[in-house]
Amino acid sequence: xxxxxxxxxxxxxxxxxxxxxxxxxxxxxxxxxxxxxxxxxxxxxxxxxxxxxxxxxxxxxxxxxxxxxxxxxxxxxxxxxxxxxxxxxxxxxxxxxxxxxxxxxxxxxxxxxxxxxxxxxxxxxxxxxxxxxxxxxxxxxxxxxxxxxxxxxxxxxxxxxxxxxx
Amino acid sequence: xxxxxxxxxxxxxxxxxxxxxxxxxxxxxxxxxxxxxxxxxxxxxxxxxxxxxxxxxxxxxxxxxxxxxxxxxxxxxxxxxxxxxxxxxxxxxxxxxxxxxxxxxxxxxxxxxxxxxxxxxxxxxxxxxxxxxxxxxxxxxxxxxxxxxxxxxxxxxxxxxxxxxxxxxxxxxxxxxxxxxxxxxxxxxxxxxxxxxxxxxxxxxxxxxxxxxxxxxxxxxxxxxx
Numbered sequence: 001x002x003x004x005x006x007x008x009x010x011x012x013x014x015x016x017x018x019x020x021x022x023x024x025x026x027x028x029x030x031x032x033x034x035x036x037x038x039x040x041x042x043x044x045x046x047x048x049x050x051x052x053x054x055x056x057x058x059x060x061x062x063x064x065x066x067x068x069x070x071x072x073x074x075x076x077x078x079x080x081x082x083x084x085x086x087x088x089x090x091x092x093x094x095x096x097x098x099x100x101x102x103x104x105x106x107x108x109x110x111x112x113x114x115x116x117x118x119x120x121x122x123x124x125x126x127x128x129x130x131x132x133x134x135x136x137x138x139x140x141x142x143x144x145x146x147x148x149x150x151x152x153x154x155x156x157x158x159x160x161x162x163x164x165x166x
Numbered sequence: 167x168x169x170x171x172x173x174x175x176x177x178x179x180x181x182x183x184x185x186x187x188x189x190x191x192x193x194x195x196x197x198x199x200x201x202x203x204x205x206x207x208x209x210x211x212x213x214x215x216x217x218x219x220x221x222x223x224x225x226x227x228x229x230x231x232x233x234x235x236x237x238x239x240x241x242x243x244x245x246x247x248x249x250x251x252x253x254x255x256x257x258x259x260x261x262x263x264x265x266x267x268x269x270x271x272x273x274x275x276x277x278x279x280x281x282x283x284x285x286x287x288x289x290x291x292x293x294x295x296x297x298x299x300x301x302x303x304x305x306x307x308x309x310x311x312x313x314x315x316x317x318x319x320x321x322x323x324x325x326x327x328x329x330x331x332x333x334x335x336x337x338x339x340x341x342x343x344x345x346x347x348x349x350x351x352x353x354x355x356x357x358x359x360x361x362x363x364x365x366x367x368x369x370x371x372x373x374x375x376x377x378x379x380x381x382x383x384x385x386x387x388x389x390x391x392x
Contacts, residue, residue: 035283101234103385106282107176123385125283126308 007147009160015139019045020052022143025163027056029155032081032109035125037117040133045141046115049131050085053113059083070100081110088116097123127152167217168224168368169208169247170361173200173240174232174260175279175327179357180211183365188358190215200239208243222253224373226364228355229257230382231279231287231304237381245376254373256364259382261289263360264326265298268352273321273344274301280327281306281384288312306384309335316343325353 013019030036030053038046059074072085084105091097097120105112106125117124127149134142147156167189170181178200179193190211196203212218227244230237241257248255261277268275275291275298289304307315309332316322324336325348336347347353367373 033283103234103282103383106285107233107280108282112283125285127284 007153007156009145009156011143011145011164012136013045013141013143015141016045016048019048019133019141019143020055022163023049023052023054024056025052026159027053027058029159029162030057030083030111031151031155032111034111034152034155035106035128036111036113037124037128037130038113038115038133039117039130041135044133044135045143046133049133049143050113050115054083054085057083057111071102071105084110084112086112086114086120088114088119091116091119093119093122129155167221168226168361168365169212169222170226170258170357170364171204171208171240171244172228172260172263172355172357172360173204173236173243174228174230174355175236176233177327177355178203178207179355179360180207181357181361182211182215182217183358183361185365188361191356191358193354193356200236204239204243219247219251222247222251224248224254224256224364224368225251226256226258226361226368228260228263228357228360229379230260231384232260232381234383237383241379241381245379248376254368255376255379256367256372257374257379257381258360258363259304260355261287261304261326262298262300263357263363264355265289265291265300266363267356267359268298268323268325268348271321271323273323276312276316276322276324276345278324278326278328279384280329284308284331286312286332287384304382313339313343313345316345319344321346323348326355328353 013022038049040046054074058076058078070087074083102120103123129152130146132144136142145156147153168183172179177193177195181191182189192211225244225248227240244255264277265275270293276288277291278286278288281287285306285308287304288307290301291298292301322345324345
């Protein structure tokens with residue numbers, strides 16, 4: 001996986017199972033206060049990645065697509081932290097996001113996982129990890145990671161080291 | 167008697183202003199139970215002051231910036247009260263009320279509240295003939311951007327809700343940027359100051375329309391963010 005520049009990473013996943021495992025690895029590293037954005041078209045692997053991320057983080061019950069509820073909360077037994085899993089697919093933009101109180105989710109330290117982050121770009125913090133999923137041949141998916149802010153650059157470096165070695 | 171209500175953040179503050187004095191005031195941190203706690207607390211405060219809702223002649227509410235749920239609950243409650251009692255409603259900007267509670271300081275005042283994930287909602291004030299006067303609009307900034315904009319030799323006093331990370335940052339780097347932090351009691355938003363500002367407007371007849379008054383959320387659509 002080529003390292004394009006500090007704070008970025010690219011990887012081609014062979015399919016949904018591998019995408020889930022990649023998410024699992026990241027979930028193990030997610031810290032309180034983290035904001036992780038999952039961007040890409042339907043079927044590109046966002047939910048497979050999110051499912052793994054939830055497992056790795058310790059979410060109960062398993063993370064599923066929240067397309068019909070906008071926000072899922074998963075509590076972790078170890079420390080009582082909650083993982084917020086937001087799906088902005090049905091939001092028309094930040095206006096909609098405010099009318100259901102998305103801004104509230106930013107006010108505590110529970111990690112936030114956001115699908116379709118483009119739709120709420122106006123209220124996202126500048127510091128975040130942005131993961132984009134692209135269709136490749138067949139089941140293959142190109143996944144690009146982009147870290148903004150020092151703490152996310154550190155997170156991505158740790159992820160790269162633990163997941164891909166080196 | 168004017169009732170002042172501030173539910174803009176996790177801190178709730180209530181006050182009763184009789185035109186001369188604050189006769190009751192109460193401020194506490196809620197675990198996001200604004201809905202459950204607000205109405206009984208207003209009832210209890212009125213009772214302690216030997217009054218009931220018919221004694222109220224106006225109601226004032228923190229208009230924002232603030233969190234979505236907190237503002238909606240405060241504004242909904244205040245509008246309901248003003249409409250049913252047929253008394254004037256006044257919306258007071260949250261950070262103006264905070265600034266009104268700060269002592270005079272030879273420099274700029276930065277009034278803040280938490281915007282989440284290391285961000286602040288901040289507004290600058292300068293001391294003028296009428297006390298603290300806004301120098302700009304409230305905006306969402308990171309601590310780094312805020313401190314970076316202050317190293318110009320003019321001393322700054324920062325007050326309001328500052329989380330543990332922010333306090334550590336200020337303790338380590340504040341002095342280098344000429345920034346000092348207000349003591350804890352000044353950082354707390356007290357509805358007595360909001361009620362003071364509202365009373366002055368009430369006396370001038372400068373009141374708001376319950377049908378059209380809308381809150382100012384932390385994140386306004388279309389406002390660029392750092």
